Amino acid sequence: MTINKKILLAKRPKGLPDKDTFKFVETEIIKPEKGEVLIRTLYVSVDPYMRGRMIDAPSYVPPYQLDDVLGGGALGEIVESKSDQFEQGDIVLGSFGWQSYYTAKQDEVRKVDKDIAPISTYLGILGMTGLTAYFGLLDIGKPKEGETVVISGAAGAVGSVVGQIAKIKGARVVGIAGTDEKNQYLKEELHFDEAINYKTSTNLQEDIAKACPNGVDVYFDNVGGEISDAVHTNLNKYARISVCGAISSYNLKEEDIGPRIQTTLIKKSVLMQGFTVGDFANRLAEGSEALAKWLQDGKLKYEETIIDGFDNIPDAFLDLFEGNNIGKLLVKVDK
Incomplete structure (x- = not known):
C-alpha cells in the first residue's frame, strides 16, 4: 500500500x-x-x-x-x-x-x-495569484493611460503581474521591493519605470515622491505597514488603493498600529477597497482567458x-x- x-x-x-x-x-x-x-x-x-x-x-x-x-x-x-x-x-x-x-x-x-x-x-500567473492581480488592479485600481501605479511587494507572485498589466494599460509603474536583485528584475525584465529598495531607503516617503513626480494615482497594496504609510502621503486626488495583503503584520504579536489614513481619504477623495479573488468568483473565466492570451502573446512574463x-x-x-x-x-x- x-x-x-x-x-x-x-x-x-x-x-x-x-x-x-x-x-x-x-x-x-x-x-x-x-x-x-x-x-x-x-x-x-x-x-x-x-x-x-x-x-x-x-x-x-x-x-x-x-x-x-x-x-x-x-x-x-x-x-x-x-x-x-x-x-x-x-x-x-x-x-x-x-x-x-x-x-x-x-x-x-x-x-x-x-x-x-x-x-x-x-x-501562479494563470491561477489564484494572476487572477488576484487582474481583478484587484483593473476592477478597483482602474488605471488610466499615463497615470502612475505604485505596487508594494512588487517582485512577488501578485505584484509582478500587477505591474505588467498596468504597463499593458499604458500606466507608469513604480515597484517597491526588498533587494537590489529584485528591483533589477522589475526594471530590466518586467520593464517597470522605477523600483525602490525599501530596506536601503533612508526616507521612503521622499524616495516615492522622487520616483513619482506626478504623484500616485493607483496603489496596489500587498504589505501594509510603514511602506503603505509612506505611499499614502504621495496620493493624488481621486487616487485608488487596492488592498490585497498586509504581510508586514501577519506575524506581529501585538496589534498593528500606525498613522491614521481617514483624513487623507477625505481630503483627497481617495477610494480604498480591500478584496479577495473570491469576490470575483463568477468572472474567473474572463480573467483566466485574458491572462492566458497576454502570456501567449508575450505581453506577460513570470x-x-x-x-x-x-x-x-x-x-x-x-x-x-x-x-x-x-x-x-x-x-x-x-x-
Missing part, C-alpha cells in the same frame, strides 16, 4: 510559525470510489494568506483546524480514476494542500490544459521560485516572510 505523507497544523502560532507549528504524519491512501479520483501531488502552493488561517478567528475563509492537513492550492496527476470526467494521467488543480496523495470527489478538482503553459503556472521536496514545504512557507522569493513560490513534491 502506498503511503500518504501529510503535514498538519500542530498548534496555533503566536508570531512567526516555527517547526512546532507543523506535524508530519503518514497514513494509508484512500482508494477512490465511484465519482472519485486518486491524485498524486506534483506541486503545492505556499501563500501568505495561509498564515491568517492558522489563527482561530473569523475571516473570509475558515481557519485551519488543529491536527488537520494544511489546505491550499495544489496540482497533481490522477493515478486512478473512478470518474467518467477524468482519466489516468490527467493533471488537475485543487485545494488539497500539503499531502502527497489525495482522494478527491470529481467536483473538487478541475483539469488543466498542459498545452497552454507549464502546469506550474496554474498555481518567474517562479521552486523548492524541491515534500519535507521542505514548511521551510518554503516561512521563506515568504523573509522575502526570499522572486515571483511565485512553489514546492515541487514529485516529478
